[in-house]
Amino acid sequence: MNEFTITLAPELVRLKRKKTEPMEYNMSSPKLYKNFINGEWVESSSGNTSENRNPANTDEVLGIFQKSNADDVAAAIDAATEAYKKWRLVPAPKRGEILYKVAQRMLDQKEPFSQQMTQEMGKVIKETRGDTQEAIDMTFYMAGEGRRLFGMTTPSEMENKFNMTVRQPLGVCSFITPWNFPMAIPSWKMMPALICGNTVVIKPATDTPLSVANLIQACHDEGIPPGVVNMVTGSGSALGAPIIKNPNVRVVSFTGSTEVGRKVSEACATDFKHCCLEMGGKNVQIVMDDAKLELAVDGALWGAFGTTGQRCTATSRIACHKDVVEKFTSMIVERARKLKVGNGLDESVEMGPAISQAQLDTVLGYIDIGKKDGAKLLTGGERLTGGDYDKGFFLQPTVFGEVTQSMRIWKEEIFGPVLGIAVCGSLDEAIAMANDTPYGLSASIFTQDVNNAYTAMRDVYTGIFYVNAPTIGAETHLPFGGTKETGNGHREAATACLDVFSEWKSIYVDFSGSLQRAQIDNQ
Ligand code: NAD
Numbered sequence: 001m002n003e004f005t006i007t008l009a010p011e012l013v014r015l016k017r018k019k020t021e022p023m024e025y026n027m028s029s030p031k032l033y034k035n036f037i038n039g040e041w042v043e044s045s046s047g048n049t050s051e052n053r054n055p056a057n058t059d060e061v062l063g064i065f066q067k068s069n070a071d072d073v074a075a076a077i078d079a080a081t082e083a084y085k086k087w088r089l090v091p092a093p094k095r096g097e098i099l100y101k102v103a104q105r106m107l108d109q110k111e112p113f114s115q116q117m118t119q120e121m122g123k124v125i126k127e128t129r130g131d132t133q134e135a136i137d138m139t140f141y142m143a144g145e146g147r148r149l150f151g152m153t154t155p156s157e158m159e160n161k162f163n164m165t166v167r168q169p170l171g172v173c174s175f176i177t178p179w180n181f182p183m184a185i186p187s188w189k190m191m192p193a194l195i196c197g198n199t200v201v202i203k204p205a206t207d208t209p210l211s212v213a214n215l216i217q218a219c220h221d222e223g224i225p226p227g228v229v230n231m232v233t234g235s236g237s238a239l240g241a242p243i244i245k246n247p248n249v250r251v252v253s254f255t256g257s258t259e260v261g262r263k264v265s266e267a268c269a270t271d272f273k274h275c276c277l278e279m280g281g282k283n284v285q286i287v288m289d290d291a292k293l294e295l296a297v298d299g300a301l302w303g304a305f306g307t308t309g310q311r312c313t314a315t316s317r318i319a320c321h322k323d324v325v326e327k328f329t330s331m332i333v334e335r336a337r338k339l340k341v342g343n344g345l346d347e348s349v350e351m352g353p354a355i356s357q358a359q360l361d362t363v364l365g366y367i368d369i370g371k372k373d374g375a376k377l378l379t380g381g382e383r384l385t386g387g388d389y390d391k392g393f394f395l396q397p398t399v400f401g402e403v404t405q406s407m408r409i410w411k412e413e414i415f416g417p418v419l420g421i422a423v424c425g426s427l428d429e430a431i432a433m434a435n436d437t438p439y440g441l442s443a444s445i446f447t448q449d450v451n452n453a454y455t456a457m458r459d460v461y462t463g464i465f466y467v468n469a470p471t472i473g474a475e476t477h478l479p480f481g482g483t484k485e486t487g488n489g490h491r492e493a494a495t496a497c498l499d500v501f502s503e504w505k506s507i508y509v510d511f512s513g514s515l516q517r518a519q520i521d522n523q
Contacts, residue, residue, distance in 0.1 A: 030062065031063050032049070033063045033064065033065050033066070033210065033213050033233070035076070035230075035231060036216045036229070037072070037076045037079050037230050037231075038075075038076075038227045039220065039225070040226070044068040044232075044234070045072060046066075046067055046069040048066075048067035049065060049067055051063075051064055051065075052064070052208075054119045054120070055122040055207075055354065055355050055356060055393050056343040056352060056353045056391070056392040057343065057391045057392055063213075067233075068234035069238065069239075070238075070239070073232050076230035077172055077174075077246045077248050078248075079227035080172040080200060080201050080227055080230055080248075083199045083225060084171050084172060087199055088197040088198075090197070092145075092196075093146045095146050095194060095195055096146020096195060098224055099139050099140075099143035099191060099194065099195060100139075101222040101223065102218050103139035103140040104222075105221055106215070107136050109214070109218065110132050110136065111129075113132045113183065113214050114129040114131070114132045115128070116210055116211065117131060117132065118352070120207070120208050120210045120211060121179050121180070122344055122355060123306075123307045123308065123310075123344055123352050124351065125344055125347060126347075127307055127344075128344070131182070131183050131184045132183055132184075134181070134187070134476060135184050138191050138476045138493065139187055139191050141191075142192050142195045143195070145192070145498070149195070149196070151166045151167060152164065152165045153165075156508065158516040158518065158521070159512060160511050160512035161508060161511070161516060162509040162511065163506070164507050164509075165504050165506050165507065166505050167498060168197075168502060169196045169501070170198055170274060171198060171250040172198065172200075172251075173189070173200050173201070173250070173253060174201050174202075174246075174249045175189045175190065175200065175201070175253050176202075176203050176236060176240065176253075176254045177189070177204055177205055179206075180310045180311060180312070180355070181311075182204065182208035182210075182211035182212060183212070186211075186212050186215055187215060188497065189202075189253045189255075190215070190229065192497040193253075193501045194224070196501040196502040197502075198251065199228045199230075200229045200230065201230045201231075201232065202229070202232075203233070203234065203236070204233060205236075206233070206234070207356060213231065216229055236260065240264070241267065244264060244267045244268060244273075245267060245271070250274060251274040251275075251500065252267075252273055252276070253275075253492075253500060254278070255279075255312075256278075257279060257280055258280040258413075258485045261277040261278075265277055265488060275488065276488070276500040278480075278481055278482070278486070278492060279439075279485060279486050280413040280439055281313055281314070281441030281442060282317065282441075283303070283313055283315055283316060283317070283439075283442040283443055284315070284317040284318070284319055284433065284434040284437075284443050284444075284460075285303060285315045285443070285446065286318075286319045286320075286424070286430040286434060286447075286460075287319070287328055288430070288445065288447035289323040289324050290448045290452075291321075292448065293328055295468060296328060299444065299468075299469060299470035300315055300470065301336065302470050302472065303315030303444070304397075304417065305351050305417045306472060308353065308416065308417050309414070309416045309419075310355060310359070310415050311472055312441055312482075313464065313471050313474070314415070314471070314472065315471045316413070316414055316418065316419060317419075317420050317422065317433075318419065318420070318421040318422065319429075320421055320423060320424065321423075321424060321430070322423050322425050328421075329378065329421055332399060332419070332421075333378045336397040336419075337397075339351050341384060341394055341397070342388070342389075342394070343388065343392070351417060353393040353394045353395075354393040354394075359393070359415065360395060362415070363418060364383065366412070366416070367398060367418060369407075369408050369409060370403075370408075370409040370420065373406075374402070374407070375400040375401070375402055375403045375404075375407055375420060376400060376402040377398070378399045379397070379399050380395070380396035380397050380399060382395070383396075397419075398418045398419070399418075399419050400419070400420045400421065402421075402422075405422065405433060405436055410422065410436075411438075427455060430445075430456075431455070431456060434456075435459075435460060435461050438484055439482060439484055439486045440462045440463060440482045440483030440484035440486050440487075441463055441483075442462055442463070442466070442471040442472070443456075443466070444465065444466035444467070444470055444471045445466075447468070461484070462482060463479070463482040463483055463486065463487065476493050477493070478494050479493060479497075480492045480493040
């Protein structure tokens with residue numbers, strides 16, 4: 001029997017799960033984590049490692065991770081290439097049955113996974129539970145897709161001829177992922193790729209390899225065969241080219257900044273690889289004069305300061321109607337001042353730290369730019385210091401008023417807890433302001449007028465739009481992605497993501513026994 005007995009062994013194709021012990025979550029001494037290649041945890045041939053520290057308490061080392069090199073990437077791609085030969089032939093419903101078990105294991109381990117995620121990247125525990133849940137949802141969803149993966153049957157224009165379409169996998173898929181949704185985003189890529197019959201090599205963000213290691217371990221524990229999923233940790237600049245340019249890689253799925261995404265796109269273009277890019281955002285919340293202001297303030301606070309503003313869909317701009325801007329601004333400033341900032345493992349904390357010193361410096365830099373450009377700093381604007389704050393990268397929730405469209409803080413992605421409020425005089429003006437950005441990920445409107453809502457839904461050019469809800473809050477069964485410099489036309493999640501990880505094959509079966517020429521013989 002080889003490792004692909006899942007295609008044959010009935011005990012592995014039913015939902016009987018192995019009774020293995022949960023993984024060890026003792027973080028008192030840092031554990032050495034390895035790459036995962038061909039079903040085994042292995043050290044990098046570079047011999048180099050790096051520490052993964054808690055951004056809320058940099059004294060805490062969560063693990064030591066491999067600083068991999070091009071040889072490690074090549075080994076992972078070789079394993080994935082070999083595994084593809086058999087995985088592609090495993091019936092999709094059987095692949096789905098394994099994914100059901102992976103999802104169930106993740107559900108069993110939701111709390112430790114989420115706690116480790118908070119320690120690893122700082123967002124508060126309620127939100128990391130949401131991140132883990134999103135990965136669970138995606139895994140269950142794609143498991144079910146194993147019994148769908150619908151194609152099309154359609155009549156032929158000829159007699160005695162049958163036409164249909166099927167999805168075919170492509171081969172090895174490479175993933176490059178960011179740190180802000182360290183389990184959800186990898187699962188958005190991995191689960192659809194696997195259900196379609198592809199194999200996977202993932203390079204997690206350097207700040208969040210632990211959450212991906214947990215995801216990989218869950219796959220391994222529940223019987224995903226060796227070589228089907230592989231993980232190589234290390235820096236993007238060192239591993240980017242080897243993981244993208246390898247000729248056996250047919251799909252590259254990247255989530256991260258527009259700057260790096262552009263390089264990924266260029267590297268894929270010459271080899272005609274499928275390339276799915278999910279990149280930056282500069283998301284606006286419109287507040288009309290008839291909005292329920294309490295609700296609009298709740299939405300803006302959650303959208304702007306959730307995940308410390310480090311979401312691609314974070315609310316970083318408000319276009320507020322002139323008749324309510326004074327009231328709205330004073331309400332939001334009052335609430336922002338009261339937000340409890342601290343270590344996200346404390347259930348009462350509402351906002352965690354920035355991911356790193358570099359990110360903190362970027363955000364403080366934008367706060368300076370905002371002040372210099374003439375925006376009015378209404379609250380926040382400083383790094384938090386003293387006591388436990390000194391051990392982490394904590395910032396005050398920051399609100400600017402009197403922001404105008406010419407300012408950089410209106411146009412550029414900040415990726416931190418900074419909200420800019422600008423004034424609009426009408427819906428048309430608000431829509432023009434919303435569209436005044438190179439990005440096109442998410443937007444929202446707060447209004448009680450159905451005409452306003454539908455007009456904005458139609459005319460704001462983004463991939464995601466909310467009515468009377470913040471700019472964040474995507475669900476896994478709707479397409480996720482953005483227009484303009486946020487994406488390159490693909491979508492993650494929903495069934496839309498299957499188009500990234502499969503290619504259509506149109507099949508014509510002629511059972512007439514004679515040559516029939518389309519467009520010619522039936523005229
Ligand atoms: P980043 O672009 O710095 O890094 C993303 C990934 O790319 C990391 O794994 C990194 O190691 C790798 N990388 C870096 N340089 C590379 C190179 N030269 N070649 C190949 N890979 C390289 O982004 P980040 O700081 O991790 O994440 C924040 C950005 O991600 C923000 O712009 C945010 O809007 C965006 N984001 C977008 C979405 C979306 O779905 N649209 C979701 C989350 C985050």
